[in-house]
Amino acid sequence: MTENKYTERQRESLKLWIELVRYSGKLEQIIDEKLRQHHGQNISRFDVLSQLERERKTGLTIGELAGRLIASKGNITGLLDRMLKDALITKTAKKDDKRSYIINISDKGLLIFKAMADNNAKWIEQSLQSIDIDNMKEFTKFLSTARVSLD
């Protein structure tokens, strides 16, 4: 009764893929909903703020930011506009290159980001509470090496 259409390796690959998509999708949904409810922000904004916080002394140009987020440039314009309207970031013309802008996290953004990050750590921990810590380490390592070989 074994399906013969695909090889065993293909079947196992598909199974892993499906579980991976389902699990990470569900996890993302949980975190996104929590961020919305508690902070009125979503994962994209959290991602932007976390990159900006890391470089809060110098800021980042829009292009640099786009590169780190693996998002397209066209999209980021609108996202930053909305975040600017909410005063989470600042946008200043770059002196030595008139095409460019420097994006910085604002004081308000920093405050919100820190609260989000702390809560996020708790929520993630809760969501992964069923997993043994050694399994976690093993799986993390596994994923990071697997990801490198995707390129």
Next chain:
Amino acid sequence: MTENKYTERQRESLKLWIELVRYSGKLEQIIDEKLRQHHGQNISRFDVLSQLERERKTGLTIGELAGRLIASKGNITGLLDRMLKDALITKTAKKDDKRSYIINISDKGLLIFKAMADNNAKWIEQSLQSIDIDNMKEFTKFLSTARVSLD
């Protein structure tokens, strides 16, 4: 030099989460792009077709479909409209409930779906080629149990 702000468990949870998001995001992007290039379809449509193919004898109502895709009802209307325009599916009024519609996969949709599924199996296999098959089985099991405890 160890960061004291978060517990070890929190730090490991965050690491795993980040790797999970990055890896599955990248994988999804790869598959989505391949589906677009080779079949002019994307993952959402592939997902819809795969659910409809499974029930190709009876079809599914829009609500049932929405439930399986974990997508909101509002969104599915437009998606199905576009797929209907491309003749991948059919939509017929349900006899015993005038509010409902039955969605079926069309012959054309079935053909395209099968080609997509075959290619998808190959692409996934390729993407996961660096992973040992025993590790694959182990992680599949790990993910499916972890997912259950998310609810």
Next chain:
DNA sequence: GCCGTTTATCTTACGTGTAAACTATATTTG
């Protein structure tokens, strides 16, 4: 310095996601 090319960002058009309000039909309940 001028001209063609590259770069940084924006704009536009569109597909897809959510939430909330709306319409039409079914069902439940007094």
Next chain:
DNA sequence: CAAATATAGTTTACACGTAAGATAAACGGC
């Protein structure tokens, strides 16, 4: 049975994703 409520699907408004083309500034070769 009539009124209240629930359900199926659509519509609307908006956030966010991509791709392609436009614009302005910077760069590089001559």
